[in-house]
Amino acid sequence: MPYPANYRYTREHEWIELNGSVGTVGITDYAQNSLGDIVYVDVPKVGDTVTANATFGSVESVKAVSDLYSPVSGTVTATNEELKTAPDKINENAHGTWIIKVELSNPAEFNALLDAAAYESFISEETNS
Amino acid sequence: MTSDASPSINGAARVTTGKVRPHQTQNESLVFEKSSPGKRGYKLPPLDVPAIDIKALLGSAAREMPAALPELSEIEIIRHFTRLSTWNYAIDLGMYPLGSCTMKYNPRVNEFVARIEGLADAHPYRPDSLAQGALEVIDLLQRCLIEITGMDAITLQPAAGAHGEFTGILLVRAWHESNGNARRKIIIPDSAHGTNPATAAICGYTVENLKSNADGGIDLDALERQVDDETAALMLTNPSTLGVFENQIHKIADILHAKGALLYMDGANMNALVGKVRPGDFGVDVMHLNLHKTFSTPHGGGGPGSGPVACKAFLEPFLPTPVLVRREIEVNSPAPESWETVGDDQPAPLFRAPVAEPNSAEDPRKEHVTLCWDYDRPKSVGRVRAFYGNTGMFIRALAYILANGPDGLRQTTEDAVLNANYIRAKLEDLYELPYKTPSMHEVVFSDKRQAALGVKTGDIAKRLIDYGFHPYTVSFPLIVHGALMIEPTESESLEELDLFISAMRSIAKEVEESPDLVKSAPHSTRVSRLDEVQAARKPILRWRG
Numbered sequence: 001m002p003y004p005a006n007y008r009y010t011r012e013h014e015w016i017e018l019n020g021s022v023g024t025v026g027i028t029d030y031a032q033n034s035l036g037d038i039v040y041v042d043v044p045k046v047g048d049t050v051t052a053n054a055t056f057g058s059v060e061s062v063k064a065v066s067d068l069y070s071p072v073s074g075t076v077t078a079t080n081e082e083l084k085t086a087p088d089k090i091n092e093n094a095h096g097t098w099i100i101k102v103e104l105s106n107p108a109e110f111n112a113l114l115d116a117a118a119y120e121s122f123i124s125e126e127t128n129s
Numbered sequence: 130m131t132s133d134a135s136p137s138i139n140g141a142a143r144v145t146t147g148k149v150r151p152h153q154t155q156n157e158s159l160v161f162e163k164s165s166p167g168k169r170g171y172k173l174p175p176l177d178v179p180a181i182d183i184k185a186l187l188g189s190a191a192r193e194m195p196a197a198l199p200e201l202s203e204i205e206i207i208r209h210f211t212r213l214s215t216w217n218y219a220i221d222l223g224m225y226p227l228g229s230c231t232m233k234y235n236p237r238v239n240e241f242v243a244r245i246e247g248l249a250d251a252h253p254y255r256p257d258s259l260a261q262g263a264l265e266v267i268d269l270l271q272r273c274l275i276e277i278t279g280m281d282a283i284t285l286q287p288a289a290g291a292h293g294e295f296t297g298i299l300l301v302r303a304w305h306e307s308n309g310n311a312r313r314k315i316i317i318p319d320s321a322h323g324t325n326p327a328t329a330a331i332c333g334y335t336v337e338n339l340k341s342n343a344d345g346g347i348d349l350d351a352l353e354r355q356v357d358d359e360t361a362a363l364m365l366t367n368p369s370t371l372g373v374f375e376n377q378i379h380k381i382a383d384i385l386h387a388k389g390a391l392l393y394m395d396g397a398n399m400n401a402l403v404g405k406v407r408p409g410d411f412g413v414d415v416m417h418l419n420l421h422k423t424f425s426t427p428h429g430g431g432g433p434g435s436g437p438v439a440c441k442a443f444l445e446p447f448l449p450t451p452v453l454v455r456r457e458i459e460v461n462s463p464a465p466e467s468w469e470t471v472g473d474d475q476p477a478p479l480f481r482a483p484v485a486e487p488n489s490a491e492d493p494r495k496e497h498v499t500l501c502w503d504y505d506r507p508k509s510v511g512r513v514r515a516f517y518g519n520t521g522m523f524i525r526a527l528a529y530i531l532a533n534g535p536d537g538l539r540q541t542t543e544d545a546v547l548n549a550n551y552i553r554a555k556l557e558d559l560y561e562l563p564y565k566t567p568s569m570h571e572v573v574f575s576d577k578r579q580a581a582l583g584v585k586t587g588d589i590a591k592r593l594i595d596y597g598f599h600p601y602t603v604s605f606p607l608i609v610h611g612a613l614m615i616e617p618t619e620s621e622s623l624e625e626l627d628l629f630i631s632a633m634r635s636i637a638k639e640v641e642e643s644p645d646l647v648k649s650a651p652h653s654t655r656v657s658r659l660d661e662v663q664a665a666r667k668p669i670l671r672w673r674g
C-alpha cells in the first residue's frame with residue numbers, strides 16, 4: 001500500500017493528515033500488518049488533550065496490545081465511532097481509516113515529523129534489522 | 130468458532146460404531162446434552178419427618194419451576210469429568226517449553242507435605258497461639274526467600290506475579306510519598322512483560338518506554354538521559370525476556386539511585402539466578418518472586434499462584450499488614466492456651482514454636498518466643514490479600530527449598546541454563562537466533578527463515594502439538610519479530626530434550642518440503658484452528674447463542 005505524500009509519519013507508525021489546524025490521525029499499513037488482525041481500539045474522549053510522542057490510546061490485535069502515540073499536541077475534536085464495531089477497517093485500509101482528529105496546539109510539531117520517503121526508508125531499516 | 134475439523138472427527142466417531150476413541154481426539158458433549166429426565170446419582174431413604182411447605186416458608190422467593198439442572202447417573206458424571214481431564218496437557222504428560230513461564234515439575238513430596246494433618250487443616254481464624262506450626266512454615270519460608278534474594282524483608286500475601294508487581298510498586302509509591310513526592314513516571318524497557326506497564330499505570334504512574342540496545346540489554350546512556358527527578362522506578366526483568374543476563378545491572382542501579390529512583394526487579398526469570406547471584410547484592414530495591422515458577426508450586430489450572438515481594442530494609446515499614454513477628458513471652462505471664470495442657474507425661478504437639486534457650490542468668494523473662502501477626506503498622510500500604518496469602522503454596526515451596534538444599538537449588542539453576550543452551554546449540558543451524566548474547570534459562574529464536582516460505586511462529590507452534598509437545602511461547606518478546614521463546618527448565622532429561630529437538634528439526638524440514646502441512650496444523654486434535662479473530666471481535670458468550 002502506498003504511503004500518501006501529503007501525510008506525515010511517526011517512528012511509532014502513526015500517520016497524520018493536516019487540514020487547516022485539524023490533524024487526522026491513524027496507524028500505518030506497516031503497523032497494521034505487524035499487529036495482525038485488530039480486534040479493539042481504545043481511544044480518548046472528545047475534549048481530551050493529547051501530547052506529542054505520548055500515548056493517547058491503544059490498539060489490540062490477536063497477537064498483542066500496542067500503544068498509540070500522538071504525532072502532535074492538541075485537543076481531541078472527534079473519534080472514529082465506526083472502529084467500535086468494525087476495528088478490522090484498519091486492517092482493510094489503514095491509510096483511509098482514521099482514529100482521532102486533533103486540533104493542533106503547536107502546528108510546528110507537524111513539520112518536524114517524517115515525510116513519506118523518510119518513513120519508508122525508516123521501515124525498510126526496521127524490517128532488515 | 131471451530132474449524133471444519135471438529136464436526137468431521139466427532140461425526141465419524143458417531144457414525145462408525147459409537148465406540149469410545151482416545152479422548153484427546155474425541156469431543157465431549159455438555160452435561161446438559163447428556164441429561165435425561167429422572168436420572169439420579171443418589172437415592173435418599175423415604176421421608177420420615179413431616180414434609181415442609183416450601184411456599185409457606187419462602188413466600189414469593191420460592192421457585193415456581195425446578196432449576197434446569199442436568200440429570201445424570203453417577204458413572205456418567207464421573208466419565209464426563211474424567212474425559213475432560215484427559216484433554217489437559219500437563220507437565221505430568223510431557224515437556225511444556227513455554228518460555229517465560231518456568232513450567233517445571235511439581236514434585237510429589239510437596240503434595241505429601243501439604244497434606245500433613247495440622248497443616249492441611251489449619252484455619253486462618255485459628256488464634257496465633259494455636260497456629261505456631263503453620264506460622265513456623267511461613268516464617269522459615271520467608272527467611273529462605275530473603276536469603277535467596279539477598280533482600281531484608283518480605284511479604285507472602287500477593288496471589289500471583291502481577292499482584293506482586295502491584296504490591297511492589299505500591300511500596301515504591303508509599304516510600305516516595307513519605308519523602309514528600311510520589312513522583313510521576315516509571316521507566317520500562319521494551320522487552321518487559323506486558324504486566325509491568327499495566328502495574329505502573331494502575332498505581333497511578335505514566336509509563337515511559339526504554340528501547341533495548343543491539344544486544345537486547347539496557348542502553349546505559351539512554352537510561353541516564355531518561356531518568357530524572359520525576360522517575361519513581363525502573364521495572365526490569367533480569368535475566369531479560371530474551372533470556373539474557375543484564376551485565377550492567379549494578380550500573381543501572383547506580384544511575385537510578387543517583388536520582389533518588391528505585392530499581393524494581395520482575396523475578397519471573399529467577400530460575401536462572403537462584404543460588405548463583407542475589408538481586409539484593411546487585412542493587413535491586415524491591416522485587417517479586419513467583420513460587421509457581423521458580424519454586425515448583427503448581428502453575429496454571431488454578432494453581433493458585435503466589436507472588437511474594439521482597440524488599441530492602443527502608444521499604445519494610447510499608448509492607449502489607451499484617452507482618453509475622455517473633456515475640457518473647459514473659460515467664461510470669463500466663464502461658465498460651467495451647468501449651469497449658471502439655472504436661473511432661475504427654476506427647477509434645479507435632480508442631481511447636483521453637484523455645485529459645487533459657488538464659489535465666491541474664492534475663493529470666495526471655496524464656497519463650499512465639500510467632501504472631503503484627504497489625505500495628507501505621508505506614509503499611511494496607512492489606513493486598515485476604516488472610517496471609519495462598520498458604521498451601523508456602524508449604525509446597527518450602528518443601529521444595531528444603532528438599533533441594535542450597536547445593537540442590539544451585540544445581541537446579543545450572544541444569545535449567547544448561548538445558549536451554551543445549552536446545553540453542555542443537556537448533557541454531559535451522560532457526561534464526563536474533564540475539565547472539567549468551568542465553569540463560571531460555572532461548573529466543575525468530576521465524577525469519579521459515580517466514581520467507583510463508584510459515585510463521587504460530588504455525589510451527591501448532592505443528593509441535595502434533596508431535597506431542599505443548600507449544601513454546603509465540604510472538605513474545607515483542608522486540609523479536611516472530612519470536613519462538615523456549616524454556617525447557619531443569620525438569621527435562623537429555624532424552625526428552627532430544628525428542629523435542631528432533632520434533633523441531635523435523636518441523637523445519639516440513640516447512641521446506643510441505644509448508645501447507647505445517648500451516649494447517651494441528652492435525653491430531655479434536656478441533657484444529659479456532660477462529661481467534663472472530664472470537665475476539667464477535668464473541669459468542671452463550672451456549673447455543
